[in-house]
Amino acid sequence: MRLVLGSGSPRRRELLAQIGVVPDAILPPDIDETPFKSEAPRAYAERLAREKALAVNAPDALILCADTVVSVGTRILGKPDDAAEAVAFLTLLSGRRHRVMTAVALRQGETLRTRIVTTQVRMKPLSDAEISAYIRSGEWQGKAGGYAIQGIGAAFVPWISGSYSNVVGLPLTETANLLTSAGYQVSYEGVPA
DSSP states (O other), X not given: OEEEXXXXXXXXXHHHHHTTOOOSEEOOOOOXXXXXXXXXXXXXXXXXHHHHHHHOOOTTEEEEEEEEEEEETTEEXXXXXXHHHHHHHHHHXXXXXXXXXXXXXXXXXXXXXXXXXXXXXXXXXXXXXXXXXXXXXXXXXXXXXXXXXXXXXXXXXXXXXXXXHHHHTOXXXXXXXXXXXXXXXXXTTOOOO
């Protein structure tokens, strides 16, 4: 059974490799990721994951897509467009709890299954100097909420409640369950070195 990953994210490929899953193809879809007016963060993440899965053209393959959203209350923090927006995101997150939601969609023919996972995250209070140094690192680029918990950004996060892999970009337990329910073999031995 062929598996197509509808994501260009290296982090998602690395996470899949942890459970012995190596996609046969990588086909990132090109969709409009603009939130609808007043769209709730959870609904937004699920809609994007579904739209991505439906946009990938790979007949006779399992298509796996995901979308990760950071939110403070009902405000959605996507991937910052530039350094100024990343500063604004980090300033907003500083010293506060926020939610990271990843919606996972698996398409098999006409069947589309989805799962959504929410993790609570608390960011420590950040100084202007810490924010400036982080922006200079460039790690914020392409990351929902403007930070990477698996990188330098880990120093900013003293507490999470829920799935760590979800915050990185793909909740592995739920993803493995979706794949096995579709008949795809997941190896818990990892990928040979």
